Amino acid sequence: MTKRDAFLPVAAQPSVDALVEQAQRAEDYGYDRAWLPESWGRNAAVVLTSIAERTETIGIGTSIMPVYSRSPALIGMTAATLQEVSDGRLRLGLGPSGPIVIENWHGMDFGNPLRRTRETVDVVKQVLSGEEVSYDGEYFDLDGFRLRSDPPEPQPHIDAAGMGPKAVELAGRFADGWHALLLTEDGLADRYEDFRHGRELAGEDPDGGQVTLSLTCMALEDRERAREAVKQHVAFYVGAMGTYYRDNLARQGYEGLAHGIHDDWQAGNPGEAMARIDEEFLDTIAVGGTPDECRERVAEWESMDCVDRVSVSFPRDASVDEIIATVEALAPDA
Structure with a gap:
C-alpha cells in the first residue's frame, strides 16, 4: 500500500x-x-x-x-x-x-x-x-x-x-x-x-x-492561485536552477518546452517562461x-x-x- x-x-x-x-x-x-x-x-x-x-x-x-x-x-x-x-x-x-x-x-x-x-x-x-x-x-x-x-x-x-x-x-x-x-x-x-x-x-x-x-x-479553494503557484515553481526549477532540471524535462520528450522555459528565464522574462506551461502539461508534472x-x-x-x-x-x-x-x-x- x-x-x-x-x-x-x-x-x-x-x-x-x-x-x-x-x-x-x-x-x-x-x-x-x-x-x-x-x-x-x-x-x-x-x-x-x-x-x-x-x-x-x-x-x-x-x-x-x-x-x-x-x-x-x-x-x-x-x-x-x-x-x-x-x-x-x-x-x-x-x-x-x-x-x-x-x-x-x-x-x-x-x-x-x-x-x-x-x-x-x-x-x-x-x-x-x-x-x-x-x-x-x-x-x-x-x-x-x-x-x-x-x-x-x-x-x-x-x-x-x-x-x-x-x-x-x-x-x-x-x-x-x-x-x-x-x-x-x-x-x-x-x-x-x-x-x-x-x-x-x-x-x-x-x-x-x-x-x-x-x-x-x-x-486551495482558490483554484487559480493554486495553479499559478505550482506553475511558477516548475518554471523556476527548469529556468533558474542550472541545466539539470531543464535536461531532465527534455529527456522526457519536452525538449522544446524545456529550452524555451530556460531561455526565457535566463533572459529575465519569468512571466514568459511561465506562460509556456499550458494546463495540460501542468497536470502531467504537478x-x-x-x-x-x-x-x-x-x-x-x-x-x-x-x-x-x-x-x-x-x-x-x-x-x-x-x-x-x-x-x-x-x-x-x-
Whole structure:
C-alpha cells in the first residue's frame, strides 16, 4: 500500500518553529514521514532534531542532504545521532545537488557527482554499521574511523536522489531507495526501469527498494492561485536552477518546452517562461487546484505500480497558511 509523506518546504520559512509546526500537523493528519531538504537556508540536521524532539510517531528524513557539503564520516555521524534522537525514525536521503549550489556556494569542484554519491553511500553504510571504516575510493581513502557511540539500532535506510538514467540506476544498485522529482508519469515509469536494473546489478529483488516521489502540490479553494503557484515553481526549477532540471524535462520528450522555459528565464522574462506551461502539461508534472481535484490527482499518482510513497511538496512561494491548508486537504485519511 502506497504511503503518503510530507515534504517540508524548500523555500525560506519564518522560523524553525514554523517547520516544526508543519511536521506536527502532518503527524496529526496521518502522514507517515516528514522529509526536509537542505539547500541554502537552515541546517537540516538541526531542524530535524527539533522535529524529532517535538513529535512522537512521524518519521523524519533528509531529501536531500548534499554529499559535497559534509564528509561521508560526518554524514554517518549525523545520521547516527538523528536516529538516536528520533528513536529510530530516520531515513537518510542523499544526493549531489547541482553545480550552482556546490561550486558557487560551497566552493567545491562538482567533479563526478555519480561517483561521489556512490562512495558517500558506501562509507556512510560502513560508519552506521559501527565497524571500523576502511575504504579505498576515487574520492575518499579512509582508514581507522569508528563511531565512538553505539551504532544506531536499527540502522537507518539510505536513499539516493536522481533524475538521469545512470543516477537512478545508482540509487537502485547502491542505496535502499530512490527519490524522484519533477517527472511526468511516463518519465517516472521510464526511470523506474533504470532503478530496477540497478537492483538487478546488485543481486537484489528488482521489485524491491523504495521509490519516493516528491510531487509539487497546492490544494486551495482558490483554484487559480493554486495553479499559478505550482506553475511558477516548475518554471523556476527548469529556468533558474542550472541545466539539470531543464535536461531532465527534455529527456522526457519536452525538449522544446524545456529550452524555451530556460531561455526565457535566463533572459529575465519569468512571466514568459511561465506562460509556456499550458494546463495540460501542468497536470502531467504537478498537482494544483481545489482540494477535491488534488485528492483525486494524488490518488492517481499513488496508484502507479512504481510508486511506494508520494511526498506532498509545496511551491516555493507558498505561504505558511497555504502549506497548512494543503497538508490538511491532502491528508491520507481525508
